[in-house]
Amino acid sequence: MGTLNAANTMINAAEGGFHAPSMSEFFPAPFLFEGTPFEMNRVMLIRLIATVAVVLVLAVWAKRMKLVPGRFQSSMELAMEFVTVGIAEDTMGKERAKKFMPLIVAIFFGILFWNVTKLIPFLNMPGTGVIGLPLVITLAVYVTYHWAGIAQKGLGRYLKDALILPGVPPAMHILLIPIEFITKFVTQPFTLAIRLFANMMVGHLLLVLCFSATSFFLFDASNGFQFFSILTFAGGMFVFLLEMLVVVLQAYIFALLACVYINSAVSEEH
Amino acid sequence: MTPVNIVAAAENPLLPALYDIIWSAVCLLIVFLVVWKYVLPAFNRTLDERAARIQGGIEKAEKVQAEADQALAEYQKQLADGRAEAARLRAEAQEEGAQIIADMKAQAHTEADRIIASAQNQIEAERQTAMVQLRSEVGTLATDLASRIVGESLTDDQRSANVVDRFISDLESNSSAQPVKGA
Numbered sequence: 001m002g003t004l005n006a007a008n009t010m011i012n013a014a015e016g017g018f019h020a021p022s023m024s025e026f027f028p029a030p031f032l033f034e035g036t037p038f039e040m041n042r043v044m045l046i047r048l049i050a051t052v053a054v055v056l057v058l059a060v061w062a063k064r065m066k067l068v069p070g071r072f073q074s075s076m077e078l079a080m081e082f083v084t085v086g087i088a089e090d091t092m093g094k095e096r097a098k099k100f101m102p103l104i105v106a107i108f109f110g111i112l113f114w115n116v117t118k119l120i121p122f123l124n125m126p127g128t129g130v131i132g133l134p135l136v137i138t139l140a141v142y143v144t145y146h147w148a149g150i151a152q153k154g155l156g157r158y159l160k161d162a163l164i165l166p167g168v169p170p171a172m173h174i175l176l177i178p179i180e181f182i183t184k185f186v187t188q189p190f191t192l193a194i195r196l197f198a199n200m201m202v203g204h205l206l207l208v209l210c211f212s213a214t215s216f217f218l219f220d221a222s223n224g225f226q227f228f229s230i231l232t233f234a235g236g237m238f239v240f241l242l243e244m245l246v247v248v249l250q251a252y253i254f255a256l257l258a259c260v261y262i263n264s265a266v267s268e269e270h
Numbered sequence: 271m272t273p274v275n276i277v278a279a280a281e282n283p284l285l286p287a288l289y290d291i292i293w294s295a296v297c298l299l300i301v302f303l304v305v306w307k308y309v310l311p312a313f314n315r316t317l318d319e320r321a322a323r324i325q326g327g328i329e330k331a332e333k334v335q336a337e338a339d340q341a342l343a344e345y346q347k348q349l350a351d352g353r354a355e356a357a358r359l360r361a362e363a364q365e366e367g368a369q370i371i372a373d374m375k376a377q378a379h380t381e382a383d384r385i386i387a388s389a390q391n392q393i394e395a396e397r398q399t400a401m402v403q404l405r406s407e408v409g410t411l412a413t414d415l416a417s418r419i420v421g422e423s424l425t426d427d428q429r430s431a432n433v434v435d436r437f438i439s440d441l442e443s444n445s446s447a448q449p450v451k452g453a
Contacts, residue, residue, distance in 0.1 A: 012343065106305040
């Protein structure tokens, strides 16, 4: 916040020339199908590009798969095993994970590619930085884990397992059942979506802030302030490196939590 | 209409616009379908094939190892057998050698005894011959000498033979007791 205030003060001092990051970047003007539900703007296009990229990479990998792998296949297998074994099977167990594997793998690689567009020059915008995509992925996970729990146990027992904690005095249930309900049906999915969305959005804003401030200090500010461009550029580089981590980390966390929720919905013990 | 929508969405980033939801769903669906129908089956198939290949390789290696172990055991057994055989042969040879030496010694003894015996026989025979010869010559010489001394002929054969015989027997009985005096 301090940085933002400082930046705002700068704008006032220099009177324009500084492109402050704003939410409107996430909602650019549409250029196709304007006014229809298929309205296409820059962010949607970036999502589609990332989708095509992930499909291409995975499909080419699957198509050229050989018994003895080359470099590309090996590294892809490493990534794939990180998801199938490291995330899904370690959380749910081998048997149970098999059923949900397509969803988990699609979530991980999809989010990874939709995130990473924020670091790619000329795209510079995360596909997951607008709430729709995190929400839709969350909805897929939400529907999956409730559906899987109900399919496995029946509605009554599923709700009982989900809402009633064992070994608690009966009176406490008045308090605990609403809490559990809110946790399972509201908080869990909500935080899942918001975590991804907020990380991506804020990361993007930080990058824009740092680099536009650098540009401002270097070209528009009075001579005495040009030194600050070094600082803001260094800050921008740091955020960029941090975002490289966050891009992968968020994909990992989302996929992992999806596994945890599914597992707790279908497991017999509470 | 649209600008209002965009502004509204821009003001509350947590409320998704409809197009946002639709494009998100399209993207997720595409990735999900590709992963589900194409990528994961291919991946699992490859892993299974590889596992089967490796399993086969391990089994083959185990088989080869077992065969090698068996062959080694066989060789070692053969080696041990060979050593035992060699030791047995050596013992036999030593025994046989000792036997041969003993046989040779015995044979040599026999031969030596035979040679000694035959030598003795020969000596005996020669002695007999010499004795017979001597007897006849001594008889002749003695009778000649005696007839010369006595002056009468003792050529009568019957008589002279008697005389010589008596003489010889005397000679023999004396020679066994003491050296001959008169001869």
